Amino acid sequence: MEVDRLVNGVGLVGLLGAQHYVGFELAGRMITLRFEAQLMAVIADGELVRTMPSPVATKDHHRLRGARAAADEVPLPAEAVMVQRRVSTRGSVQVANERIQVGLAHAGKTVTIAVEAAVFRVIVDPDLTLVIARTGTDEVDRYKVNAVERTPRVRDTSTEATRCASSEARQNCYRPRSIPTSRSTLRVMSCSRPRLG
DSSP states (O other), X not given: OEEEEEOOTTSEEEETTEEEEOOGGGTTOEEEEEEETTEEEXXXXXXXXXXXXXXXOGGGGGGSTTOBOOOSOOOOOTXXXXXXXXXOTTSEXXXXXXXXXXXXXXXXXXXXXXXXXXXXXXXXXXXXXXXXXXXXXOOOOOOSOOSSOOOOOOOOHHHHHHHHHHHHHHHHHHSOOOOOOOHHHHHHHHHTSOOOO
């Protein structure tokens, strides 16, 4: 849902009878306000100026004067940082020390993320973009997907069998051998004891 509004001289626009600040630098300009869930995108001359928390609840979007269905995707701001991430088996990615839940259905996919000041825009497919509010201000420290893929370790049964065999051999080598004894041997041993005195 989106609407057009003229920004007054002090950077305010009217929405449902209330005035909301969108930026003093936009004074006197016609802008488009795009509403996505809990966020409001401020668009001027086809460029995204900023994204902020929406002052209008989703259930009240239809009450906005001049409201219409959004024709296309929100344009990315020129200063957005673009990164790539591979969705984990749990359906999430991590950017700027924040974990973003993309969805289990997209596990294994490589997604492109536009990092803005207030939101992450996760481009999953050409027709699917997720907008998620940021909770921190950390900078991005990695831009590309890791080049090295982790492969599951396969147990080498032949090596393990050799290791087990050698282990048994060591146990046999160090196992004390029993010395057979008999009564005659014990008798000889007792007779050969030297007498004292």
